[in-house]
Every structure is written in structure tokens, then in C-alpha cells.
Amino acid sequence: MKSSSIVSGVAIVTLIAASLGMAQAEKASHKKKVLYVSADKATFKEMPAAKGGVTTAIIWGDPDKGPSATFTKFSPGYDAGLHTHTNDTTLVVIKGAYLYKDDDGEKRVGPGDYLKVPGGHKHWSGGDKTEGALFYTESSGKFDLIPAK
16 A cells, blocks of 8 residues: 555656646747748858858857857858868758768759768868858857868
């Protein structure tokens, strides 16, 4: 009898905790707002680590500290050199073409195309010689560019 009371007590406490958690999650979700950012009206700033040819507009997060999303522009002919990123990076091209190269070959990533580069994966990237590239980027953590050796 005593053990069934303990089990019932644990079940009730678990149920109450779960209910409170769901109520808090529901309350927090009401605080979230729709986020709309137009690439055409975004404010782009030079990306110092890229040494010219790259501008970004932060959409959410902080690329210097953790997960984030940005609109990024590569100027025509921009060459990022061979490098890696610590964290996974995904992108979708909006205009122009993002040029990508790794040991498996070259890709011309054009408007509407998606590319995911795992953290630590050595690659080269650049902008189309005529149009450059405008793309949406998300990073799973702090964004960095580590020149490859």
C-alpha cells in the first residue's frame, strides 16, 4: 500500500510539473513575434574578417557569439580562399551565384539553391565574376572563417 502511494505521488508531481512546463511554454510562445526582413531594404555592413568584398546584414542572433542568420553579399569575383568554419553553415542563394569548391568538385549555387557545409569541412567559396552573390545564411553557432593550411 505504501509503495502504490509513493508511485501515485510521483505520478501526480510529474503530471503537475509537465502541466506547468506546458503552460510556461505556451505563455512564452505568445511573446514570440513574426520576423520579416527584406534583403532589398536591409542595412549591410562590411565584414572585417573577410578582408573586403563581403557585406552582411544580421537578421537574428549574433554571428560573433552564437547561432545567427544573415543576408550576405559577395562582390563580383570575391575569393574567400580555402577555409573552414567551426560550426555548420547553410545558405540559400537569392541573386547571382555562390561558387563552391571542395575535394568532391565544384558547384555553382544559384538563385533558389541550398547548400549546407558541415563545421570543419575544408572548402573554397567565392562570388560569380559578373554578378557576385546575395544569399541567406544560417550558422549553428558562432560564425568564423579559418584559413586552411
